[in-house]
């Protein structure tokens with residue numbers, strides 16, 4: 543696991559097709575398409591209302 | 597603009613490849629000649645004589661100099677021409693470019709970019725490749741495919757089940773979900789696949805002696821553009837690393853690749869397998885080297901085919917990505933970011949102040965006259 547302060551993490555939920563993305567700001571999001579998932583993560587802070595403080 | 601990032605370190609050779617002989621190799625479209633001086637220092641020069649372009653790698657080494665094999669222009673280790681036949685005065689411009697190199701972890705790294713931006717602190721590390729606590733086997737295969745195809749291949753190991761079935765591929769590799777991480781500041785992609793209860797591929801049962809099923813972890817660390825590390829942990833089913841103390845009930849195999857573009861359509865595929873067990877067992881070394889080379893060549897064959905396909909396709913071709921591609925997509929994006937950064941002008945190193953770039957004229961200053 544990477545320990546930096548700006549690490550994006552995408553976990554593939556066991557026995558499903560669901561991906562859960564975690565932004566370094568603390569926001570998370572579920573999706574079933576990796577491209578859409580990266581778009582959501584990289585749109586920080588636009589799509590991450592509560593975590594946009596940094 | 598090349599498709600690879602400039603102002604980056606690339607592996608040009610294994611340290612052991614560079615010795616007294618002249619080694620010619622093209623790195624990122626730069627033909628290089630490399631050799632080791634009598635002091636043990638590695639030299640990399642442009643592999644083209646300034647006179648009529650004869651490759652210096654096909655010329656002769658005399659002491660620490662290269663004498664061109666065509667008409668005898670003689671170059672010192674800095675690339676300066678110091679002698680030419682019957683010529684009393686050598687033009688100062690008679691020199692071949694020299695490249696910044698640095699040896700680390702058994703590699704010769706070369707800086708492709710502006711020499712004054714080269715910083716050895718930026719070289720990613722793989723210290724086990726040059727550590728007596730590990731035994732490493734290695735090789736290098738020429739790949740007739742663009743480097744991005746090898747990056748795609750290595751970032752998604754689910755292909756092991758299909759392309760390397762019977763070798764390192766077992767059903768569990770493709771069936772186990774992955775976790776992908778990207779460190780945006782350090783520029784690292786991390787892909788981890790932890791198989792709790794998996795078939796043991798013959799490569800590992802024969803080399804470790806484990807019989808029966810295994811807990812198999814694959815943790816990929818990709819440091820774009822060049823260095824790919826696969827930390828592989830093999831243990832009997834259920835054996836996890838202890839909370840503290842050494843993880844000595846498991847076998848650790850450190851696979852590494854250096855992915856170095858040769859041209860836009862070819863790549864140097866450097867591969868290594870380091871292990872922390874059976875260090876002196878020559879039979880295991882031979883077995884791991886032969887098996888791994890077979891696996892690498894399976895990839896080479898597939899990627900050589902893909903290169904032809906990609907070159908021939910219409911611009912409008914659309915790929916389809918699924919969950920297994922999460923890491924590969926991340927690697928592509930970081931590469932693109934590094935390409936953009938490498939093409940940008942060097943960041944200003946002078947202290948930043950709030951002063952405007954062009955000092956505003958102060959009223960009363962004399963106006964300079966032409």
Ligand code: FES
Pocket residue numbers: 645646647648649650664665666667668669
């Ligand atoms: S080409 Fe090298 S000396 Fe003429």
Ligand SMILES: [Fe+2]
Pocket residue numbers: 749755756759760891895
């Ligand atoms: Fe492979």
Ligand SMILES: [Zn+2]
Pocket residue numbers: 565566567568569586587590593594
């Ligand atoms: Zn965010």
